[in-house]
Amino acid sequence: MFKGNLKLNLEPLERLFEPKSPPLIGCDIASSAVKMVEIAAAGKGLYRVERYAIEPLPRDAVEDGNINNLEAVTDCLKRGWKRMGTSIRNLALALPAAAVITRKIIVPAGQAERELELQVETEANQYIPFALEEVNLDFQVIGPALKAVVMDIDSFAAQAAFELIERQLPDAGKDQSVAIIDIGGAIMTLNVMRNGQSVYLREQPFGGNQLTQEIQSHFGMSPEEAEAAKRAGGLPDNYETDVLAPFLDRLGLEVARALQFFFASTQFNQINHILLAGGCAALPGIDEVVTKRAAVNTRVANPFANMALSSKIRPKQLTSDAPSLMVACGLAMRRFDA
Secondary structure (H helix, E strand, O other), X not given: OOOOOOOOOOHHHHHHOOOOOOOOEEEEEOOOEEEEEEEEEOOOOOEEEEEEEEEEOOOOOEEXXXXXXXXXXXXXXXXXXXXXXXXXXXXXXXXXXXXXXXXXXXXXXXXXXXXXXXXXXXXXXXXXXXXXXXXXXXXXXOOOOOEEXXXXXXXHHHHHHHHHHHOOOHHHHOXXXXXXXXXXXXXXXXXXXXXXXXXXXXXXXXXXXXXXXHHHHHHOOOHXXXXXXXXXXXXXXXXXXXXXXXXXXXXXXXXXXXXXXXXXXXXXXXOOEEEEEXXXXXXXXXXXXXXXXXXXXXXXXXXXXXXXXXXXXXXXXXXXXXXXXXXXXHXXXXXXXX
């Protein structure tokens, strides 16, 4: 006969019945393209890039974070999803930071959900310069095949992807100021990270559309032809000297200017590293130009550097596309949130 206390370890059984996050696709609707990334678990703390797609958008379909042509964006989304060849229908999307007001507030712990809602509403009245009836958190299900299950903010999604890159920095970036500079079609965003927190965020009007316009003007192309040539190559021999080099030099000056605003607006006086993201970060020689102009060590962001790749992924192409997939990567990582 057994005497004494019997202690059972039920943790493995409890873990078996824990709800798992549904698989999803990180989807970044940018000004020039829809970018979609699928990431899967590949072991403890490891990830694998399963598939991704970048589908160009018609000109002006998305402008300043606003969707002007919903039908064009929907069609683009469907094409990208079909080209990926995935069965996943859940999306993680992001709103542009400029369209969102974010504030950190401290509330007492242990409140019921309704009490917390009331307190958040009270706090919101102090910070939001609009009537609360005019402020909405909204998303739209696009078509029957895809469903938005996560709505994030693009700068937060980029920060999630930055956590993957931070491990590649000396001392994993501890006590260092890292400038993430995302150069999109029309806007350049500076987000300074320090010990996992954003300490400065600023946007300024500059981006790849200016290079497209220079190509269009210099070589007598239509906007669509200039954009396609910029992406695919095949431009005349004088493109690099007459068009690309001056554009990169202006870009380097814009980065240096953005950093001066950061130093003037904060208590910080040093940037330890610059990470370049966005479509323009794939331009050849951009890291060298920015290093020279800003006098800061600069590298092109690649959040997939330490991930395994599925057989569907072409490594060289992914390396080229990686800096433009920062937001989509961060959104795709949301499937692993506890």
